[in-house]
Amino acid sequence: xxxxxxxxxxxxxxxxxxxxxxxxxxxxxxxxxxxxxxxxxxxxxxxxxxxxxxxxxxxxxxxxxxxxxxxxxxxxxxxxxxxxxxxxxxxxxxxxxxxxxxxxxxxxxxxxxxxxxxxxxxxxxxxxxxxxxxxxxxxxxxxxxxxxxxxxxxxxxxxxxxxxxxxxxxxxxxxxxxxxxxxxxxxxxxxxxxxxxxxxxxxxxxxxxxxxxxxxxxxxxxxxxxxxxxxxxxxxxxxxxxxxxxxxxxxxxxxxxxxxxxxxxxxxxxxxxxxxxxxxxxxxxxxxxxxxxxxxxxxxx
Numbered sequence: 181x182x183x184x185x186x187x188x189x190x191x192x193x194x195x196x197x198x199x200x201x202x203x204x205x206x207x208x209x210x211x212x213x214x215x216x217x218x219x220x221x222x223x224x225x226x227x228x229x230x231x232x233x234x235x236x237x238x239x240x241x242x243x244x245x246x247x248x249x250x251x252x253x254x255x256x257x258x259x260x261x262x263x264x265x266x267x268x269x270x271x272x273x274x275x276x277x278x279x280x281x282x283x284x285x286x287x288x289x290x291x292x293x294x295x296x297x298x299x300x301x302x303x304x305x306x307x308x309x310x311x312x313x314x315x316x317x318x319x320x321x322x323x324x325x326x327x328x329x330x331x332x333x334x335x336x337x338x339x340x341x342x343x344x345x346x347x348x349x350x351x352x353x354x355x356x357x358x359x360x361x362x363x364x365x366x367x368x369x370x371x372x373x374x375x376x377x378x379x380x381x382x383x384x385x386x387x388x389x390x391x392x393x394x395x396x397x398x399x400x401x402x403x404x405x406x407x408x409x410x411x412x413x414x415x416x417x418x419x420x421x422x423x424x425x426x427x428x429x430x431x432x433x434x435x436x437x438x439x440x441x442x443x444x445x446x447x448x449x450x451x452x453x454x455x456x457x458x459x460x461x462x463x464x465x466x467x468x469x470x471x472x473x474x475x476x477x478x479x480x481x
Contacts, residue, residue, distance in 0.1 A: 252457070252461055253461060253464035253465055257464045258460040258461060258463070258464045259372075259460075260464075261460065261463040261464040261467055262372050262373070262395050262459075262460050262463055262464075263372070263393070264467075265395050265463060265467065265468075265473070266372065266390070266393055266394060266395035268470070268473055269386060269390045270396075270473040270474065270476075271381070271386075271395075271396035271397070271398050271476070272395060272396070272397050272398065272427070272459075272463065272468060272473070273398045273399065273400050273427065273476055273477045273479070273480050274399075274400040274423070274425045274426055274427050274468065274472075274477075274479065274480035275424070275425030275426075275427070275462045275463060275465070275466035275467065275468060276425055276466045276467055276468045276469060276472060277423060277424045277425035277466065277480075278424070278425075278466060279424070279425070279465050279466035280424060280466075281424050281452065281453050281454040281455060282424065282425065282454065282455045282456075282457050282461075282462060282465055282466060283422065283424070283425070283426045283427075283428060283449065283454050283455070283456055283457070283462075284309075284310060284426070284427045284428065284456070284457055284458060284459045284461075284462040285302075285307065285308075285309040285310070285428050285430065285441075285456050286309065286310045286311075286312060286335075286375075286397070286399065286427060286428060286429055286430065286459065287309060287310070287311050287312070287430050287431060287432035288312045288314075288337055288375065288406075288429065288430070288431050288432075289312075289314055289317075289337065289341070289406075289431050289432065289433060290311055290312075290313055290314070290317065290321075290324070290328070290432045290433060291311075291313060291317055291318070291321040291324035291325065291328065291432075292317060292321065292432065292433035293433060294432060294433045294434075294435075294438060295311075295321065295324050295328065295432055295433070296324075297438055298432040298433075298438060298441070299327065299328065299331055301438060301441055301442045301446070302331050302456075303331070304442075305442075305446040305450070305456070307446055307449075307456035308331055308332040308456055308457050308458045308461065309331055309332045309456065309458060310332050310333040310334070310335055310373065310397070310458045310459040310460075311325075311328045311329075311331075311332070311333070311334055311335065311432065312334075312335040312336070312337035312373070312375040312397075313325060313328075313334060313335065313336070313337055313359070313363055314337050314338065314339070314340075314341055314359075315336075315338065315339035315340070315355075315358055315359035315362050315363075316339055316340050316341075318362050318363070318366060322366055323366075325363055325366045325367040326366065326367050326368065329367050329369060331458075332457070332458030332459075332460075332461070333373065333458040333459055333460050334363055334367055334369065334371070334373075335371070335373035335374060335375055335397065335459075336356065336359045336360055336363065336371050336373065336374045336375070336394065337359070337374075337375050337376075337377065338355045338356065338359055338376070338377050339354070339355045339356075339358045339359045340355065341377045342355065342377060343377065343378060343380050344376050344377065344380055344381075344382070344385045345380055345381065345382035345384070345385060349384060349388075352384060352385065352388055353388055356374070356388055356389065356392070357392075359371075360392065360394075371392075371394065372393065372394055372395060372460075373394060373395055373397050373459060373460075374389045374394040374395065374396050374397065375396070375397050375398070376396065379398055379399075381396070397427065397459055398427070398477070399427045399428065399429035400421060400423070400425075400426045400427050400428075400477060400480035401417060401418055401421035401422070401426050401427070401428045401429060402417065402429050403417045403418060403428065403429060403430050403437070403440075404417060405430055405431050405434050405436060405437045405440075406431050406434070409436070410436050411436045411437075411439045411440040411443075411444065412440075412444075414430070414436060414437055414440040414444075414445070415440045415444035415445055415448070418440075418445050418448075419448060422449075422452070422454070423480065423481075424466070425462065425466050425468075425480070426480065427459065427462070
């Protein structure tokens with residue numbers, strides 16, 4: 181696919197809902213030697229507790245039923261919200277925090293062996309989420325992206341999960357473009373969201389993402405599940421950072437994360453009156469202001 185066609189594809193967004201999903205580019209995988217001070221997002225082997233262990237590596241799940249689905253913003257509203265923020269060229273760390281108790285759950289580094297389990301947990305809770313996919317994982321799980329998008333949105337997380345600012349421009353472009361193309365082909369949707377591995381950015385990375393019409397999505401809550409936080413630590417990170425409009429960073433293929441999600445995080449969100457939505461839904465319901473975008477993570481406190 182040519183660069184011009186990629187730009188066109190990136191601008192044509194299909195948002196999840198009634199069988200249509202917003203494609204958001206994701207990349208992930210196993211990580212080694214993350215950059216100093218960076219938030220890691222690699223997938224590593226982790227045992228799954230008996231309560232959440234899938235029957236097989238490609239366990240299926242039924243599409244999620246959103247909580248009070250009728251109150252979700254429409255597909256056109258979601259598309260406009262994402263495109264408007266993408267034009268700013270600034271990353272999003274959280275929503276505006278003015279539209280009530282909504283939070284966006286995000287999962288990096290899939291698809292993988294436990295993706296089906298993650299979807300089942302979300303379905304049972306009526307929760308929605310955004311999945312940032314690693315391109316190199318798609319060959320082994322080609323059927324999962326379409327099923328994941330029924331639970332919210334998909335995103336680009338690069339092809340091989342490198343530190344993108346360290347790459348020559350040609351390799352950087354390939355990491356982003358190749359993943360976008362693969363996700364679009366498998367999901368039959370367009371890609372509009374991007375999350376850089378480790379959250380590592382540079383002017384070259386930002387320009388490549390912006391040139392494709394994509395929005396960089398970071399996070400306001402790092403559960404630190406990728407650096408071996410246990411399920412109580414993951415849960416505590418969410419509780420400590422929980423605010424209206426928060427974006428939560430998790431990884432779908434870690435046993436401690438799925439345990440915390442099912443037995444602690446989702447029940448606690450419900451108890452506190454929070455609703456879990458996708459990133460596009462959050463940005464349509466509760467967009468950050470220009471001032472908040474400029475302040476970055478500081479605006480999420």
